[in-house]
Amino acid sequence: MPISRKETRGSRAxxxxxxxxxxxxxxxxxxxxxxxxxxMISSALAAVHWPN
Numbered sequence: 001m002p003i004s005r006k007e008t009r010g011s012r013a014x015x016x017x018x019x020x021x022x023x024x025x026x027x028x029x030x031x032x033x034x035x036x037x038x039x040m041i042s043s044a045l046a047a048v049h050w051p052n
Contacts, residue, residue, distance in 0.1 A: 030037065 033040070
């Protein structure tokens, strides 16, 4: 019983390009908002910081 091409590739062959595209979009977003990044990081840390 021969194995089809789809069965031999598996789901990793489909997921890898999607993660690559998501990574490139995230890098683009970081580089686009580079000047605002310190403000965004400090506001994110302030949002998750619990008062003592």
